[in-house]
Amino acid sequence: MTPFVFAVVLAAAIMHATWNALIKVRADRFASISLTTFGMACTALPVIPFVAFPSAAVWPWIITSTVIHVGYRLFLTRAYEAGDLAQAYPLARGTAPLITTIGGIVLLSELPGAVALAGIVLLSLGTFLMSLRGGGPLARLNGAVVGYALTTSLFIAGYTLSDGVGARLADTALSYAAWMFFCDGVSAMAIGFFYRGRRMLTVLAAEWKVGALTGFLSAAAYGIVMWAMTQAPIASVASLRETSILFAMAISVFALGEKMTAWRSAAALSILAGVIALRLG
Template identity: 35%
Template structure:
């Protein structure tokens, strides 16, 4: 993976941590997610005059990606109802890269060599190590772990479909823009069927953070889809999950969710993983 793609994916990781934190702290999380994704779809709509539409051959994958992203938008806030950001986020994001790597080998024929594979493994283990923090440990909330693992599976599924669809679309940005418009609208429509009052409350009281989160979410997805179209799926997925380091800092210094030695262990493993994924034989 080139240094340019590496840096862009790290930027996406920062944006991802930011919008996930806003989902965590801004009230009814499903309602917030609905508003955030709708605002993100408005941002994406502004880009329509400047992009080429994806090739019709990619439309089935685009439709599947929209459904998978929409499902993720509901699984994630539910998981946050049962666990802290410092627990749910590392497990969800850390379990996804290994699943993506296996899926990429099966569906895209992308078999990593030994050293980059160990880089992905180090990144995944380093990410999940954050969940062993003393105050957010695995043993304290098994239900949160189950929801987090379910979220990780949904992340892996949409990452694979995103990457394969973007490669088939001809226009990577066209695929990304249509995806973020579609999943934003669908998420809002589904949520509004039973969260209408909560959505109105979010608009009245938390519109500013929702706007910020919507912009960060769209930016993170656009960058990630662009990277998935140009680099191995498993490596992009693993590097993107370094967002947990940023989330760990946020959960420690802003949300006051505690700090432990596992965060130092995690940082070391992630640093080793990044180095190994950059290996060129």
């Protein structure tokens, strides 16, 4: 992974943590994340006239990703409703790189080097530690959060692999991203209106500015990641993206008033060691 790819994926991680924190503090998180996805579609719309229309080989990956994203949003919002951002977010995001790595090996024959693989393991270990011990004793572990977050991680790994392959098959990663964001945004709003009805209009009227911001941040962050997956191994990019967990921890402590503990500090060090290993690998 080149220094430039490394740097832009870190920038994407900051943007990813920011939009997730904004969703966490919304009253109706399902409606808000649907609005965010619609914001991604609006961000992509001005780009579509200037990129290639996806070929027949690319559309199955766009459709697959759109379907997987539906499950991702559903379980992510349930995880946020069940517990703290600092527990739900790391577990959902941090488990996904291990699953993605296994998927990349099995499906794409893409095996990271030894140092990069060590970095993936260290990063995932740190996220487990932050989730399971970050908020206090294990006795206070929220089972509902764990269940929703782990299920979310399966969806994350699924769409990461799908989008990595799709972006590589497309004329450009930007072309794939723009069309996928558009399809996903239309799908999200249709499902949002189905479940929330007129309440979606209320949320849209009240939070359209937040939706535009989170949509732009989400589109920019994931667009960068999809481009990076055409330049470097998918598993390494997916793992580096999860440094967003460190930024989410900082947001949860300093902006949302959640607790900072010694366990969270130790977890952060493990994640940092994983990041360094990924860079060296």
